[in-house]
Amino acid sequence: MTTTTPTRPEAQGIDGPDRQDDASTRGAWLVVMNREIVVRALNKTFLVGLLVSVGIIAALAAFMAWQGSKTDSFTVAVPAGDTVAAASVTAADAVPEEQGGGAELTVLEVPDDAAARAALTDGEADAWLHPEADSADGWVLTGEANPDSTLTRLLTAGVAQQTLEANAEAAGTTTAELTAGSTLSTDRLDGDAVDSQTLFFASFALALLFFIGALGSGQMIAGSVVEEKQSRLVEIMATAVPLRHLLAGKVLGSSVVALAQNVVFAAVGLAALSFTPTASILPSLSTSLVWFVLFFAVGFLGLAALYAVAGALASRTEDLQHTTTPMTMAIMGVYFLTFSASGTFETVLSYVPVANVVSMPVRVLSGDAAWWEPIVSLLILAAFAVVALLVSERAYRGALLQTGGRIGWKRALGAAG
Known part of the structure; x- marks a missing residue:
């Protein structure tokens, strides 16, 4: 009995890429393609990587959704009976979201300065809005550390609105008349880019x-x-x-x-x-x-x-x-x-x-x-x-x-x- 040792294709005179494709090999690429897809789809490393990647994408989107829906809330201490301070906080709370608002502000009335400082130290209040001691023309926002920038921005707008209303009333006019023609809108040359x-x-x-x-x-x-x-x-x-x-x-x-x-x-x-x-x-x-x-x-x-x-x-x-x-x-x-x-x-x-x-x-x-x-x-x-x-x-x-x-x-x- 004679045995033969298989030889490489080129040793047999068969060069796969150079021989003419006959009917039996014409669709061979499709068989190879299907095999590659099945092998890859059943590869555990690939599947685990795919699931992990999908999970990361979903987690990032969930975090963004949570961040977008989260509303900042602040408690502001004001002197008891100071209607202007309380109204300023209320006005800041009403700033529309499209104008940078959207935070929730709560008024906490305190009887005196010591109570306000205690509220800041104990964490009952995030800031303390009160008139300047040396002048009736200004306000001070005090925090245990630097007041939050968002809260500062909103209260700046609230105080400005209340001050404008008070000054308009003292001048015998209205806020609407004083601010007529001051509306500023935005536009862009690139449309909806x-x-x-x-x-x-x-x-x-x-x-x-x-x-x-x-x-x-x-x-x-x-x-x-x-x-x-x-x-x-x-x-x-x-x-x-x-x-x-x-x-x-x-x-x-x-x-x-x-x-x-x-x-x-x-x-x-x-x-x-x-x-x-x-x-x-x-x-x-x-x-x-x-x-x-x-x-x-x-x-x-x-x-x-x-x-x-x-x-x-x-x-x-x-x-x-x-x-x-x-x-x-x-x-x-x-x-x-x-x-x-x-x-x-x-x-x-x-x-x-x-x-x-x-x-x-x-x-x-x-x-x-x-x-x-x-x-x-x-x-x-x-x-x-x-x-x-x-x-x-x-x-x-x-x-x-x-x-x-x-x-x-x-x-x-x-x-x-």
Whole structure:
């Protein structure tokens, strides 16, 4: 009885990527893609990370909702029988929320100065409003330490209103007549654009979504490739599946999972924000998120292919830190640059692959981008993805079946023929 030792595909004269795809292998990429999705979806580390991330997003939104609904309350001590002081506190309590009010102020009448100081020391009162001792023209707000800034601002408005009413009555006129024509409203040239603080938060959130999705999924692709290569499983797969199909399946499967993960994060974030004070910007933010999903879906195809090559260039898991460094640095650069960018620099970034995955949706949210700009930027990103896929396919074919140490890009591209 004669036995034969299996040889590698290239030793058999079978070069997976170069042979013609027949009917039996034409749909192999779909099988590989389904396998990548199932394996990733059942990965405990991935599932735990997904649940933890969703929990963090929900917790942050809950904290913001709690902060937004929380009402500050203060107790203000005033001299007993001093109607002007009591009326000033009442006026401060009535300041509308849109004018910086919204706090609850309670009057605590005290018989004398000693009782007021005792109330501050014992914590019964947060501040003590009383006339200046040397003058009848002013008031003093005393606290055990510095009075709260919000309370000071509100009482300043309340005292000013009561003083104005008293002076108007003494002059034989009314407050309305004295303040006629003094109403000040605000307007903005950019219409309903999002304010700068909310825009910064949104850009940070989008940059973080890109960072988590691209880096986490990219590292998993590279790890999966090198594990199959190190175990020599890929040599068996290459006898049945053209290597370009193997790459296509891995890239598409990982892209589907990464995109689904970001869609989940975005959906949870939008649902959570609906319970916060920023709920008014949800329509604009939703449009920006749709663009982000489109840009991420296109851009990650190129990144996923590059990460797959990084895995093929390595012969051992320990080599991944070196082969994935260029992509990791690029992703970190996008993360740090995009959420802090502004002005002309942000406009430039919105056309640079893969920084435009974050920068262009941010410009859409700010109202700074014309209707055609996201389309042009997306086409540029698609061109980058196509070039990355073509170059990566060649390098992947040249490196995947080579062992014996870390492989360089030049050697991989040359080996593909």
